[in-house]
Amino acid sequence: MGFIASLRVRSRLLGSFGIVLLLLVAVSWLGVSSLSQSYARLKDVFDNNIEPLRQLDKISYLTQRNRILVMDALMNPEPGNIQKRTDEMAKNATEIDKQWKAYLATEITPAEQKIIPGFEAALKVYREEGLVPAREALKANDIDKARSHYRDISRLAPALNEAQLALIDVQVDLAAQDMQAAEASFHRTRNLIIGFAVIALLLGAGLAVVIARSIVTPVWQAVRVARRVAEGDLTESRIERRGDELGELLTALDEMRSELRGIVGRVRQGADGVATGSREIASGNQDLSARTENQASALEETASAMEELGATVGHNADAAQQANQLAQAASTVAVRGGEQVADVVSTMNDINAASRKISDIIGTIDGIAFQTNILALNAAVEAARAGEQGRGFAVVAGEVRLLAQRSAEAAREIKSLIAASVERVERGTAIVNQAGTTMTEVVDSIRRVTDLMGEISSASQEQSRGVAQVGEAVTSMDQTTQQNAALVEQMAAAASSLRQQADELVGTMARFRF
The missing domain is CATH 1.10.287.950 (Methyl-accepting chemotaxis protein)
Known part of the structure; x- marks a missing residue:
């Protein structure tokens, strides 16, 4: 209090506002930093979890779509329909390869690396032993052979789906881990922001009380001196000697009272x-x-x-x-x-x-x-x-x-x-x-x-x-x-x-x- 009272009012106000502004900057920096980290985590989740899930979902959809196309061609064995369905199956196969390459381009975790060979093997067997022979039989208009390969497709599909679900589970687990990390970061950042806010509030309130008291006390002294002069009381008045602007004001008022008394x-x-x-x-x-x-x-x-x-x-x-x-x-x-x-x-x-x-x-x-x-x-x-x-x-x-x-x-x-x-x-x-x-x-x-x-x-x-x-x-x-x-x-x-x-x-x- 004595140190603050010895400072000039300008220094006190600038110092108090400077401290509050520094705390505001710190809280703002902490918030921005937390938002940046959250954005980075969300982008990582999207790039390495959401996007792979979308790619796996696309592969699963196209695989199921090819199975449905074979069944539709068997149910409607017209040449035109068969040609249309087989062309779509070839196109879907190309898209599946494209999506799988995109998946492999993402960040692959060790858990995924363990599952990927099994998925690739199941996909290869599913294609070579089921889907490709069925498509070739349909092109040859060999309905019975195509129906036989369709049964192979139905037999091989569960293994492919199981491997695909394993990859999806890995991505979901990774997303859950990122979610937990994000939640922990959120709580940590929230607590830090609340802590800084409480510190800023307490420090600002304390500085406000101290500075207000250091300003209001001499101002009231000046008001009392002015009122005594207005009431005609020009006797000696005890004033606090200070080195700030308010002290100069009190000194000037006392000098005015003394001169007015003379x-x-x-x-x-x-x-x-x-x-x-x-x-x-x-x-x-x-x-x-x-x-x-x-x-x-x-x-x-x-x-x-x-x-x-x-x-x-x-x-x-x-x-x-x-x-x-x-x-x-x-x-x-x-x-x-x-x-x-x-x-x-x-x-x-x-x-x-x-x-x-x-x-x-x-x-x-x-x-x-x-x-x-x-x-x-x-x-x-x-x-x-x-x-x-x-x-x-x-x-x-x-x-x-x-x-x-x-x-x-x-x-x-x-x-x-x-x-x-x-x-x-x-x-x-x-x-x-x-x-x-x-x-x-x-x-x-x-x-x-x-x-x-x-x-x-x-x-x-x-x-x-x-x-x-x-x-x-x-x-x-x-x-x-x-x-x-x-x-x-x-x-x-x-x-x-x-x-x-x-x-x-x-x-x-x-x-x-x-």
Whole structure:
């Protein structure tokens, strides 16, 4: 079994079939040889037994026929009949000699050699003393003499028949001996064929069982390994190390199991990593979604504040325009004041009233500037919270704050100037003599006021444009934030789906055992 298992499957199959074929050839050769011997014996029986028996039977028949022809001629002694019968007797005599020569040409046994001289002597006497004289008498139409020779024929026939039967008995004995030899050969050949067949059957069955076991056992091992792999069991498996093709198959299956074990292990680690990463991504996306929503809310509040700031700046611009108009009117009044000194008191009263009104307007401007500064500060804080996307907004908010500070500073200067003007107007009556000088100063102050009011108006317009830009930036940031929120929701959904798929992959990998 160990030697057979060490052979390759091809060698085992070829060897087993070769042995069976050799036994088949041996049995076939034995059968053919037996058939050849049987054929040779049958041919020998036919040539040396059957053919001599046929020849002896022909001689016996022709001898009896000649006796019957003599009797027929005696019973019907017509010349024509006698001639016909005598001619046939001569022909039969010739045929008898021919058959006897053929008999002598066959294989003559010692027993036949002992009988042949007696048969030839009896045949010679039978012819010379009986048949030939009877035929000659018939030809001579001597019926009485022919009848006398017929009695001689009847007298000599038993001796001839006895010798002929002795030869036939010899041939029958020889045929019986050949039959016994053939029967013995048949039994011997049959026993040999049965023996070889039994040996071939036992050897073939034994080889079939051994070879089948040597093939089926590793095949079942391979099937068990494949089934364990199909069931997810990748643990070490004990396989029989063999040197044949089935051993190579088992080795290849074990190598496949080992490689698959490594691949599945790496895939399992990757699946665990993907699952962990997907969970972290999902958690981060949830946090990002919450922060994005907070940022969107903050931007909405900033947009609302910017709307309020825009309205305030609009009011500031209107007030600045009105103040500019008033300053221009004051400048005109101051110019005319030099020409109408006489009306200075009345004019100073008007200026006083206008100055108070301007003071109120400047107070309003100062308040607007303060509120603008506060709103710009809030916008800068919100821009800082927005991070990279709020950098441009922070720059615009800084510019707005700077403009608000400049507006406040100008308003304070105007306020101080207006206060000085009011004070001068109140003292105008007392210092009417200094009206010229004062008017000159007033004209200068009014020019400065006009310039400052122009700057305030320009600053208010720039502030309005800046607030509009900030509003547009906030609106853009709000849209971007809304888009980011939608993207974050999509990312959260994708992360959730990835987490589910990773969990399914981890569950699938859990089927494999290492």
